[in-house]
Amino acid sequence: MAPPMERLPLKRRAISDQQRRRDIALLRQAQARRDAQNQARCLASAILSDPPADIEREPLEPECELAGDAEAEAEAKAPAEAGDAEDASSEMDVLQASKLRGPKARRWFSRQLMLPEWMIDVPPRLSVDWYVFPRPAGKRCFVVSSNGTTISRLRNGTVLHRFPSALPNGARTKEVMGPASMFSILDCVFHEHDQTYYVIDMICWRGYSLYDCTAEFRFFWLNSKLAETGACNPPSFYHKYRFSVVPVYDCDQAGILAAYTGHLPFIRDGLLFYNRHAHYQTGNTPLSLVWKDQVCSQYFIDTDSKGVVPTLQQVVLELLEDGSVATSDDSPVVLGKLDLETIQKNNLHHGNLIRFAVGDGGLDVIDGDIKKADIHFVGKANRVRAFADTCSKILFQYMARRSPLRIDDLVASTTLLHDNDQSLADVEMVSS
Structure with a gap:
């Protein structure tokens, strides 16, 4: 009994509408029809093409969505680039994508990744419908192997490495070379400490697109197919960097604790939760979640450029044409409005990302939505940022300072x- x-x-009582949006995302996924093969080919071609010179000169971007602002606040070497920062379509032609510069390039490349929301509420049926795995600390990037070479790009489009690898068609050796149509795309985190690419997802393998496959199938293929190559072997002349899979667990009590405290070869930066039925959806999705606390992440609460936790929570929002400032959600949430004097004094333009501090009035959350926020202008956000914070990140950081999800x-x-x-x-x- x-x-x-x-x-x-x-x-714990639910305080957000994440579950409602998860239901909608799964419904849209079931109804969606897209040319997944063409989408994979488009991304591979854009990653392999030579970027404009100004993109190459940009500093290597740390993981902004999944790491603290101590990294994100690193000063950019190049001057800020003014101009329209409107969203670049993920369906953009390959030639157009390869010629994008500055903020538009960062937006296009970053939106090709499946970006997790921050976990505000524990999903129902967590142990049945979800996987959990530790997230390696490092640089989130794409890795593409094609035409006898391997290229990795950061979320801002900057080339991280060009190198030979044991991935299919990843080096000019008879063991791995293949036709030009045989390319592979991996979603990775590059871990500086051991110079290893930790693979967290598989987007395409030997020309076969996995966009419309469930996470359950993608993880199965990732573990079985990667092991068939020599990609997990130690580095060699024709295999410069080692690849490794991240251990993925069923989301029961044993799996959560293993991901949370188990021994790992890399530095842990929180936990990632993937809905096992989710396809690889580009952009922000509630079917993938990130969770952190002070035990499993150095960046549980966002810090400033000196690694110090600010007295007040800080958020980054995008300036709209009418002076309003909003989040980067698919349906942006307006949290305030700047007066004309502040805009002119600070030379702000539509599309700029702006940093605010959350005052003593905090956030007013009703039915899972932020209806009001006591925010105060701080200044422009660092230019390496691709886009503004999401509601889930703002809420997670707000809860982390008051009543964190434990x-x-x-x-x-x-x-x-x-x-x-x-x-x-x-x-x-x-x-x-």
Whole structure:
């Protein structure tokens, strides 16, 4: 029989609309029809093409969505580039994409990745519908092998490395060379400490697109196909960097704790949760979530350029044409408005990313949406930023300073589901 109710762990009350948006994302995914093969070919061609000189000179961008602002605040060497920062379409022609510069290039390349939302609430059926794995600290990047070479690019489009590898068609050796149509695309994190590419997802393998495959299938292929190559072997003359898969666990109590505290060859920067039914969706998606605390991440709470946690939470928002400032969500949320004097005094333009501090009034959250925010102008955000913060990041950081979502809440959610399932089984046995 089920244990007495007073012994069950308490479930944390939901405060956001993440689950509603997850349901919508899964529904759209089931209804969507796209040319996945052409999308993979477009991305591979854009990554392999030579970027304009000004993109090459930009500093290597640290992971801005999944790391603290201590990294994101590193000063850019080049002067800020003015101009229209409107969203670049993910469907842009390859030739156009390869010629993009500055903010537009950063936006286009960053939106080709599947970007997780920050976990505000624990998803229902966490132990049934989700995977969990530790996220390596480092630079998020694409890796493409084609035409006898391998190229990695950061989210801002900057080439990180050009090198030979044991990936299919990744070096000019008879063991791996193949036709030009045989290219592979991996979603990786480059870990500086051991000079290793940790692969967190597979987008395309030997010319076969995996965009419309579930995470369950992609992870299966990633583990089986990568092991068939020599990509996981130590570096050699024709294989400059080692590749390694990240351990992926079922999201039960044992899996969560293994991802949270298990021994790893890399520095852990939080946990990633993937819905096992999710396709590889470019841009922000609630079907992929990131969670952190002070135990598993150095950047649990955003820090400034000196690694110090600011007294007030800081957020980055985009300036709209009417002076409003909004998040980078698919449906941007307006959190305030700048007066004309501030805009002119600071030489601000439509599309600029601006940093604000959250005042004592905090955030007013109603039915999962931020309806009001007490924000105060700080200045322009660093130019390496691709786009503004999302609502989920703002809410996560707000909660982290007040009532964070704890590891106990994640573990308890799996226990609750198990106990509920056991209760239903007991009822069925009694009824029979």
